[in-house]
Amino acid sequence: MSKPFFVFLHGAWHTPKCFMPLTSALQEAGFENRVVCPALPSSNATPLPTDWNADVETIRTTVSKLVEEHDVVVVMHSFSGFAGGVIRLVYIAAFLVPEGFQHSPAGTRGNMVPQMKTDMDAGSITILPEDAKNMFYQDVDDTTAAELSKDLRPQSLGAYWGKTTFAAWRYIPTTYIICKRDVPTTVAAIHWLIDTAKASGPHQIDSVIEVDAGHSPFVSKPQWVADTLIAEVNRTL
Template structure:
């Protein structure tokens, strides 16, 4: 049986390059991975997250046409877009239609695991945004300044590494935070959630709340919660651990 393909979805302000260390580790173990660029990051800003959803769905659908099994890995913001993009692409739905391949597992890395109808912020507002998120309503963008990169994303990395990573941060589209989820893939696809305990304390608390709330909300397939002593981006600070963990979780579903 062929190994699954990992689809890696980056979070806000980041680009696919944030996955480079993990991609290398997965390749060493013989696993293919794809990290699409999500249009809500960068310029010009997008009015909502529909272009992200289209890219995610198109990337996964292209792999399913090749009858591949897929594991979707979401970081931070992309938990919302990833979770809403996979309606009908889960393995069970495809098998019911006599189709091969499908999404066999979701892995949320301190990501938004949210139900249908979730909106991060009401349209036209910056509600629920931390002070480090610098908003420009006229430009339609939200930015994180280099001096806040370590506390926001890279708590367990040295300052020189953080400085290099901060240079790659991009503006994120305001409209993406105003979009609303229409699907909760974790109700239908086996799901792993990774909490990084060295992340911002508020983020750790929020992540646990999201998992608990999801489990209490109704049907779900959240079957594993993993805690790791790492900052917000373990795929950068602990790529070997992250690769090993993703492969182990994927093996449960293939």
């Protein structure tokens, strides 16, 4: 049986570059040319889009081409949990939400933490370099965190105002990776999201894994994430 493709969806403010340590580990494990990391327009386009439709279309196009001939595992981090697709979904500290979920009411910065600096006129949200370590890289050394923060981009404000229309985790086998060293309020929210999803009706959340890592384990523990993804794929197939 041929190996599946991994499609990695980065979180808000990031670029595909954040997955480099993890993709290198997967390639060394035999997944050469089986990793795809599309750049999501909500943090990689100029000008920034006013909603998340361009992200959805990028993901749909990427996955649709691959599934014509291959099995696909979609791995979502943080903000990109609003999207999904295929033989298995893997959420890493990501939004796992039902149909009709809206992060923030349109035109507001509701439910946003103080570190999310909003510019209503520019339609953007930024994270200051001095806040990046506590937000994303809790278990990464200061030098590496500072280097990673240089790659952060403004994020589309309007993308946080969109409403989800489909919950793929109801129909596709789903793994959730909880990062225990993430921001405490985030960890509590993740437990609530998982419990709420399971109680909301049909679901395929069949694996919940905890790791002693911060928000971005693909940076701090790339080999562990690679091994876990491969194990989840093998279990699925």
